[in-house]
Amino acid sequence: MTALSRARRRLYWPFVAPATLIYVAFFVGPAIxxxxxxxxxxxxxxxEMDFTGAANYKRLLEDDAFKDxxxxxxxILVICGVFIFALAFLMTIVLREMKSRKxxxxxxxFPxxxxxxxxxxxxxLLLDPSGVVNGVLEPVGLNRSWLAPDHIFATILIGIIWVTTGFYVTLLMAGQERIPAYFYEDATLAGANRWRQFWHVxxxxxxxxxxxxxxxxxINSLKIFEFIYAFTGTGDSPxxxxxxxxxxQFLMTTGGRNPAYALGYGCAMGVVMIALVTVLVVGLRRVMRREAVHF
Incomplete structure (x- = not known):
């Protein structure tokens, strides 16, 4: 082992230990x-805490409100995800050659x-029955009860798509802008249209x-909270x-006008969420695994 390697090993833990301690204290510790x-x-x-074993998890399986x-x-994960990435891919194709793309x-x-x-x-406020949107649509007969139980979740899905799409457009365009221009020039000379250039380049x-x-x-779709809670109003509960x-989980622990204070039950929901995110992320990375393209 060279002197340089020994020096690097001596410096390893002084640099890594503070971040490791913070991660354990604020992430691993609370999870456990x-x-x-x-x-x-x-x-x-x-x-006092009363040990109940797996009773909280059994309750989750029997709780219709949790199932809903x-x-x-x-x-939200599937429907919004399909539309967000479809729109992001489409905007990437459209914006690539637009002069004012930035x-x-x-x-x-911005949203x-x-x-x-x-x-x-x-x-x-805009979608309230007496709000601006219905005021504009009422003369043509297209006004709706956007916040009614039959329509509210579809309205939430549309709102999430609108708010979130720009972030993924920015990510995908950042990946596109690092691709050398001559790849697109070669594809154009070969007669590829914009769609084929997107698909093959x-x-x-x-x-x-x-x-x-x-x-x-x-990860982000499964922890959406503030937008929905504010959109539906916080007077009682969504x-x-x-x-x-x-x-x-918020309503069953400390949230809402009449909190349930069932912290053990809320933690069981948190554990289920962590397990769900872990399974989905690991599965997604396996499905999307490809050999790296070097350019």
């Missing part, structure tokens, strides 16, 4: 604590950087960015048609 609490019945600080929330979370990309990205609470409250050569974007969407796992 959540698993332990999920095996108990507990109302929070000051109350779980289904809504999966609908301006358009900034406008698309993502605004507070989800502000976006949710603003859309809720852009997508294969930015596949690593697409994979990262897909993983980020899986209606059952609009609840996702994070919202139901």
């Amino acid at each position: 604590a959540s698993i332990w609490i999920s095996l108990h019945k507990w109302r929070g600080a000051g109350d 929330s779980f289904a809504n979370s999966l609908k 301006t358009v990309r900034a406008l698309l990205f 993502y950087i605004v507070s989800p609470v502000a976006i949710g409250v603003g859309l809720g 852009t997508l294969p050569m930015s596949w690593d960015i697409v994979t990262v974007a897909a993983v980020l969407w899986v 209606p059952s048609e609009a609840r996702t796992i994070p919202i139901y």
Whole structure:
């Protein structure tokens, strides 16, 4: 071993240890604590924890409200994911040769950087039965009860797609812009249209960015909370048609007008979410695994 290698080994832990300690204290530690609490019945600080084993997980299987929330979370993951990536791919094709693409990309990205609470409250006011949208659509007979139980979840899906698409457009365009221009020039000379250029040049050569974007969407979609909670109003609690796992977990612990304070039950939901995200991310990375394209 050379002197340089020994010096590097001596410096390894002084640099890595602080970050490792922070990660264990604020991520690994709370995760382990959540698993332990999920095996108990507990109302929070000051109350004694009663060990109940897997009772909280059995309750999840029998709780129709949790099943509906779980289904809504999966609908957001799948339905919004399909539309977001379809729109992002389409915008990538359209914007590649547009002169003002940076301006358009900034406008698309803007809703993502605004507070989800502000976006949710603003859309809720616009789509209120007496709001601006219905005021504009009423003369032509297209006004709707956007916030009614039959329509509210579809409205939420549209709102999530609108807010989120710009972020993934920005990611995909960042991957596209690093591809050398001569690949597109060769494809143009070969007679490939924009769609074929995207399919045979852009997508294969930015596949690593697409994979990262897909993983980020899986994680972000399952923890959407602020937008839905603000959009549906916080007077009491979001209606059952609009609840996702994070919202139901919030209501069953310390949230809403009448909190349930079932912290053990809430932790069981958190453990299920962690397991779900882990399975989906690992499966997605295996499905999307490709050999790296060097250029």
